[in-house]
Amino acid sequence: MSRKFTPKVVTANDLRMGDVVYMTAAGSWTRDHAEAELIEDEAHGELRLLAALGQPGVVVGPYLAEARAGANGPEPVHFREVFRTRGPSNYPHGKQEAAHV
Amino acid sequence: MYKYSDFDEAFVRERAAQFRGQVERRLSGALTEDEFRPLRLMNGLYLQLHAYMLRVAIPYGTLRADQMRQLAHIAETWDKGYGHFTTRQNIQFNWPKLTDVPDIIDALADVQMHAIQTSGNTIRNVTTDAFAGAAADEIADPRPVAELIRQWSTDHAEFQFLPRKFKIAITGSADDRAVIRAHDVGLQIVEKDGETGFRVFVGGGLGRTPMVGQELRAFLPKADLLPYLEAIVSTYNLMGRRDNKYKARIKITVFENGIDAFRAATEEEFARIRPSFEGVDQAMLREIEAQFALPDFEAAPVEFYERALEVDPLFRSWASQNLTAHRRADHAIVTVSLKAHGETPGDASAEQMRVLAEIAERYGYGELRISHEQNVVLPHLRKADLPAVHAQLLRAGLATANVGLLSDIIACPGMDYCALATARSIPVAQELATHFRKIGLEEEIGALKIKISGCINACGHHHVGHIGILGLDRAGVENYQITLGGDAGPATTIGERAGPGFAYDEVVPAIERILRAYLALRADRAESFIEAFRRLGPAPFKEALYGEARDAA
Numbered sequence: 001m002s003r004k005f006t007p008k009v010v011t012a013n014d015l016r017m018g019d020v021v022y023m024t025a026a027g028s029w030t031r032d033h034a035e036a037e038l039i040e041d042e043a044h045g046e047l048r049l050l051a052a053l054g055q056p057g058v059v060v061g062p063y064l065a066e067a068r069a070g071a072n073g074p075e076p077v078h079f080r081e082v083f084r085t086r087g088p089s090n091y092p093h094g095k096q097e098a099a100h101v
Numbered sequence: 102m103y104k105y106s107d108f109d110e111a112f113v114r115e116r117a118a119q120f121r122g123q124v125e126r127r128l129s130g131a132l133t134e135d136e137f138r139p140l141r142l143m144n145g146l147y148l149q150l151h152a153y154m155l156r157v158a159i160p161y162g163t164l165r166a167d168q169m170r171q172l173a174h175i176a177e178t179w180d181k182g183y184g185h186f187t188t189r190q191n192i193q194f195n196w197p198k199l200t201d202v203p204d205i206i207d208a209l210a211d212v213q214m215h216a217i218q219t220s221g222n223t224i225r226n227v228t229t230d231a232f233a234g235a236a237a238d239e240i241a242d243p244r245p246v247a248e249l250i251r252q253w254s255t256d257h258a259e260f261q262f263l264p265r266k267f268k269i270a271i272t273g274s275a276d277d278r279a280v281i282r283a284h285d286v287g288l289q290i291v292e293k294d295g296e297t298g299f300r301v302f303v304g305g306g307l308g309r310t311p312m313v314g315q316e317l318r319a320f321l322p323k324a325d326l327l328p329y330l331e332a333i334v335s336t337y338n339l340m341g342r343r344d345n346k347y348k349a350r351i352k353i354t355v356f357e358n359g360i361d362a363f364r365a366a367t368e369e370e371f372a373r374i375r376p377s378f379e380g381v382d383q384a385m386l387r388e389i390e391a392q393f394a395l396p397d398f399e400a401a402p403v404e405f406y407e408r409a410l411e412v413d414p415l416f417r418s419w420a421s422q423n424l425t426a427h428r429r430a431d432h433a434i435v436t437v438s439l440k441a442h443g444e445t446p447g448d449a450s451a452e453q454m455r456v457l458a459e460i461a462e463r464y465g466y467g468e469l470r471i472s473h474e475q476n477v478v479l480p481h482l483r484k485a486d487l488p489a490v491h492a493q494l495l496r497a498g499l500a501t502a503n504v505g506l507l508s509d510i511i512a513c514p515g516m517d518y519c520a521l522a523t524a525r526s527i528p529v530a531q532e533l534a535t536h537f538r539k540i541g542l543e544e545e546i547g548a549l550k551i552k553i554s555g556c557i558n559a560c561g562h563h564h565v566g567h568i569g570i571l572g573l574d575r576a577g578v579e580n581y582q583i584t585l586g587g588d589a590g591p592a593t594t595i596g597e598r599a600g601p602g603f604a605y606d607e608v609v610p611a612i613e614r615i616l617r618a619y620l621a622l623r624a625d626r627a628e629s630f631i632e633a634f635r636r637l638g639p640a641p642f643k644e645a646l647y648g649e650a651r652d653a654a
């Protein structure tokens with residue numbers, strides 16, 4: 001019996017800036033995890049990852065990261081992905097910087 | 102002082118221009134990421150968790166004032182106003198944009214610096230002691246020998262395809278400050294009957310399978326160094342395993358064959374090739390030694406310094422913690438702590454870098470060093486100038502008097518930056534430092550080395566911390582393993598795992614339990630944590646950590 005597919009988002013780093021981005025349902029890229037497309041079907045996930053891999057001029061290293069539905073959109077599950085939505089813990093840099101101005 | 106002789110202006114400029122072209126081709130789509138990745142890594146550019154990271158080499162941890170100033174300029178212009186000094190004597194910029202990196206590399210070349218990384222299975226940059234050329238207890242400056250090895254191995258055919266990467270460290274003093282026994286080959290400059298030579302260790306290393314290097318030769322005459330190293334490397338080339346990446350390092354070769362078999366093979370090869378070395382290397386060494394000539398030290402009276410020690414308690418506590426004896430009695434080596442309580446170990450702001458450059462220029466013959474313990478060293482300061490230097494450091498937030506104390510923590514970037522990390526390390530270091538200051542126990546505890554790594558790669562040298570902390574991912578939660586009794590000094594020891602790991606917010610209380618046990622058990626104030634640990638063994642500390650429950654369970 002195959003394991004149940006857990007929901008995912010497609011994430012990567014922006015080629016020019018290096019920062020974390022997520023793929024939306026429209027196939028564009030967002031900096032906001034909550035705006036990512038929550039992928040609930042394995043086959044669809046593979047297709048979305050292929051679509052991301054097909055944009056090497058925009059993003060680097062796309063992969064499927066586990067996520068779950070939240071009140072305002074998809075939320076990260078693993079702590080590594082939580083950190084990627086924020087930035088480092090020693091300075092208010094990265095995404096949290098933009099969020100606080 | 103030393104001008105990086107190998108810094109071939111034309112070569113570095115050419116590489117910089119090439120990289121600019123490569124970035125352009127990557128952006129235009131002419132290069133795929135798979136094609137570009139090895140090129141950017143060769144140029145020190147990594148993609149981390151939140152951004153790119155540029156790693157700049159600081160050979161032998163030796164920096165000039167104008168170079169430090171340029172690092173400040175880079176931090177301010179293209180990064181977020183700071184730089185991070187690592188345990189490998191590099192500086193890392195954590196936030197460059199890909200499109201800015203070619204300009205940064207040009208700016209580095211303007212001060213004879215570069216981000217070119219040695220990569221692949223070759224002999225990597227040779228590391229030395231940050232007090233090299235300055236320490237009172239030094240037999241000889243290890244940097245010329247390090248440079249000789251680097252030049253000799255760079256294009257040497259035998260060493261381009263080793264089973265794995267190969268790291269050499271050299272110390273010039275018996276008080277090992279370069280962790281030589283945690284390297285593939287460790288060299289200690291020694292003297293025997295008035296002759297200078299080397300004590301040679303082989304097979305050390307941290308990472309996945311930590312091992313302490315073993316003595317291969319108690320005394321190797323100076324002139325025999327290159328043939329002997331070549332014999333070691335040839336033996337490794339023959340005996341080393343290429344079938345398994347994790348078993349290919351020389352430490353495994355030595356471990357699997359035994360030190361005696363490895364020594365016999367090395368000595369045999371050495372006897373065979375020694376006659377072919379006709380002294381060209383020694384001529385080269387003399388030339389390099391001239392480039393590392395010491396500054397023209399200016400004599401200065403020490404009365405003013407001694408008076409300041411008497412009247413200024415702040416200065417006195419800083420001096421007692423952060424100074425090391427210089428080869429001249431009227432000079433001192435200053436370690437500037439980059440470990441202010443609550444700050445990130447190893448970080449310096451652009452402003453702080455400028456202050457350090459200015460002090461080096463005005464008082465320190467223009468010289469700076471970066472230590473593997475992530476501090477900045479001013480190797481040659483006149484004692485007479487120390488009160489003024491201290492005042493200036495104080496204003497810049499650089500006068501923390503904690504070198505060698507609990508808060509002088511080595512911590513790798515961990516999961517705040519590093520893409521390989523399994524857990525964070527920086528905030529653990531920050532919280533330990535602030536907590537123990539708050540409860541007022543840091544000075545009471547005294548000499549202590551805490552080292553933290555964010556994954557098994559051990560960039561934070563946790564195995565050789567008196568207390569080591571290793572961050573892991575346990576089923577999606579950060580979990581920290583504690584090791585006890587490690588030591589990076591002359592008696593290098595790999596710490597032993599205390600037991601089950603701790604959750605993120607349990608780490609500081611766990612360390613406090615260990616240290617309160619130490620305070621209760623030490624013979625007297627003079628017995629440091631590591632000495633008490635060696636006398637008592639791990640049992641009382643494990644009990645403090647886990648309580649009786651563990652034995653019952």
Ligand code: SF4
Nearest residue numbers: 513519522555556560
């Ligand atoms: S020890 Fe691991 S987490 Fe820390 S810097 Fe090295 S690779 Fe990264």
